Structures are given as structure tokens and as C-alpha cells.
Amino acid sequence: MFGFIKDKLSKIYTSFTSKLAGIFNKATLDADSLKELESLLISADMGVKSTKHIINKLNTDFQAGKISKGEDLKNALEDLLIEQLHGKNLDTKDYNVFILVGINGSGKTTFASKLANLYAGKRILFVAGDTFRAAAVEQLNEWAKRLNVDIEVGKENQDPASVIFAGCERFKRENYDILIIDTAGRLQTKVNLMKELEKVKKVIVKQLPESKICTLLTVDSMLGQNSLEQAKLFNESTNLDGIVLTKMDGTGKAGIAFAIVQELNIPIAFICYGEEVEKIKKFDAKEYVQQLLSE
Numbered sequence: 001m002f003g004f005i006k007d008k009l010s011k012i013y014t015s016f017t018s019k020l021a022g023i024f025n026k027a028t029l030d031a032d033s034l035k036e037l038e039s040l041l042i043s044a045d046m047g048v049k050s051t052k053h054i055i056n057k058l059n060t061d062f063q064a065g066k067i068s069k070g071e072d073l074k075n076a077l078e079d080l081l082i083e084q085l086h087g088k089n090l091d092t093k094d095y096n097v098f099i100l101v102g103i104n105g106s107g108k109t110t111f112a113s114k115l116a117n118l119y120a121g122k123r124i125l126f127v128a129g130d131t132f133r134a135a136a137v138e139q140l141n142e143w144a145k146r147l148n149v150d151i152e153v154g155k156e157n158q159d160p161a162s163v164i165f166a167g168c169e170r171f172k173r174e175n176y177d178i179l180i181i182d183t184a185g186r187l188q189t190k191v192n193l194m195k196e197l198e199k200v201k202k203v204i205v206k207q208l209p210e211s212k213i214c215t216l217l218t219v220d221s222m223l224g225q226n227s228l229e230q231a232k233l234f235n236e237s238t239n240l241d242g243i244v245l246t247k248m249d250g251t252g253k254a255g256i257a258f259a260i261v262q263e264l265n266i267p268i269a270f271i272c273y274g275e276e277v278e279k280i281k282k283f284d285a286k287e288y289v290q291q292l293l294s295e
Contacts, residue, residue, distance in 0.1 A: 116178070147277070
């Protein structure tokens with residue numbers, strides 16, 4: 001399922017996985033092996049807190065003689081990583097309203113198209129809530145045409161909340177199955193824009209009290225630890241239901257999934273790894289970890 005990780009993240013698998021393989025192939029381990037593993041996990045943007053938690057447990061087992069060779073270490077690490085992510089995937093099947101948030105360039109609008117494609121066969125309505133960027137509206141409009149999806153569009157620089165209000169009214173009036181709202185890309189340092197996001201969320205909740213609403217943050221995997229800081233700030237403004245890891249076809253640091261889960265306790269919903277609408281996977285912890293550690 002996640003074989004694309006190995007296929008696409010060639011730079012990671014040259015610098016990260018090949019070094020992991022060197023440790024896992026050792027006939028006998030020593031303390032330096034665990035120090036080397038710790039450095040590798042941090043380099044993959046797994047986060048200091050998450051990495052320390054893992055290394056401490058591995059050290060305990062190493063001292064107790066439960067881990068003596070590379071194969072033992074691989075098996076133990078795999079179990080710990082899966083344990084960290086276990087139950088931290090988000091099943092979105094029961095939701096019918098999706099609010100997409102994230103900074104400009106995080107892959108938010110492209111993800112909207114992928115999400116719509118997952119619901120092919122249902123009546124879907126896009127709302128172009130990023131009224132400040134004409135290019136964002138044009139991009140979503142183009143995807144709407146390709147996917148045969150209806151779209152609610154306002155005027156350039158119109159108050160996003162008013163466009164989204166109109167979209168919610170249309171969603172109810174015309175009995176759509178799925179509503180996908182593309183919000184303005186926000187710089188997390190702009191307090192007024194984050195406040196606007198809070199306003200948008202309140203409008204949606206008030207207009208659609210009977211709907212199951214899911215707020216998803218798109219995170220550019222290539223940004224590493226910066227993505228963790230983004231997630232913290234967005235979560236403060238609008239309680240996030242899940243994370244979407246985008247651009248996993250670049251030189252992204254695959255460990256960021258562990259850092260987000262460990263630090264913020266926010267589940268991962270999807271992984272996106274290309275421009276095409278089919279390039280999306282529902283997150284599965286076991287398969288993700290196994291692919292990450294495979295040689």
C-alpha cells in the first residue's frame with residue numbers, strides 16, 4: 001500500500017534507510033549503534049521528544065539483553081513505531097463536510113481534488129474560500145470542471161466567511177452529499193488571518209449543525225519541523241481533526257508523522273504523493289512503518 005514511499009523518496013532512502021540497513025545488518029550491537037540510530041531518527045524529523053521516548057525503551061531492552069543484534073533492533077523499533085501511531089489514523093468515512101486549512105503552498109487545493117475523487121459518484125460541492133488569491137480560485141475551478149463537481153465562488157477579495165456562508169446554504173438547499181471548503185492559505189504569524197479562520201469555522205458550525213464536520217490541516221512534508229510548529233498554531237485557532245501529509249514525492253522527512261502524533265495527539269488522515277487525483281492513500285500505521293524500515 002505504501003510502496004510509493006520507497007519508490008518516491010529516493011533521497012531519504014539513500015541517506016536514511018541505507019544507514020538504517022547498516023545498523024540492522026550488524027551481528028552484534030553496542031551503545032554506539034543506538035546513538036547512531038538516535039541521530040538518524042532525529043535527521044528524519046521524528047522530533048526530539050518522540051526519538052528520546054523510543055531510544056530510552058530500546059536502551060532498556062539492550063541493557064536487559066533482549067536486543068543483541070541488528071535484527072532484534074529492527075523488530076523492536078518497528079513495534080515501537082507502530083505503537084506510537086496505533087489508533088492515530090483518522091477514518092473520514094462518516095464526515096460529509098470538510099474544512100481544509102493550511103499555509104499557502106502546502107498542497108491544500110490539490111488535496112481538495114484528491115478528496116473529491118475519493119467520493120466519486122456522490123454529489124459534491126466545492127467552496128472557493130480563498131478569495132484573496134485569484135489563482136487559488138482558478139485552480140479549484142479547473143479541478144471542479146475536470147471532476148464534474150459544482151463550485152461556489154465569490155468575488156475577488158470578498159469576505160471569505162460570506163462566500164462560505166453562501167456555500168453552506170447551497171449545500172443544504174440543493175441536498176449535496178459532500179461539502180469541501182478550501183480556505184485562504186494563512187501565514188501562521190498573521191494573527192488577524194488566524195482569527196478569520198476562527199470566524200469561518202463558527203459560520204460553518206452554525207449553518208450546518210446536523211453535519212459531521214472534519215477540519216484537516218495540509219502539511220508540506222518537505223518542511224520538516226516547521227510543519228510541527230504550523231500544526232500547533234492551527235490547532236489553537238481551529239481544533240484540528242486530522243493531518244494530511246502532502247508532497248511525499250519530494251525530499252520530505254517521513255518522520256514528521258511521528259512528531260505530530262507524539263507532540264499534538266492529532267491523527268494522520270491521508271498521505272499525498274503526486275499531483276494526480278489518484279495519488280492519495282488513507283494512512284495506515286503498520287504499513288507506513290514497515291515500508292519506512294524496509295531495505
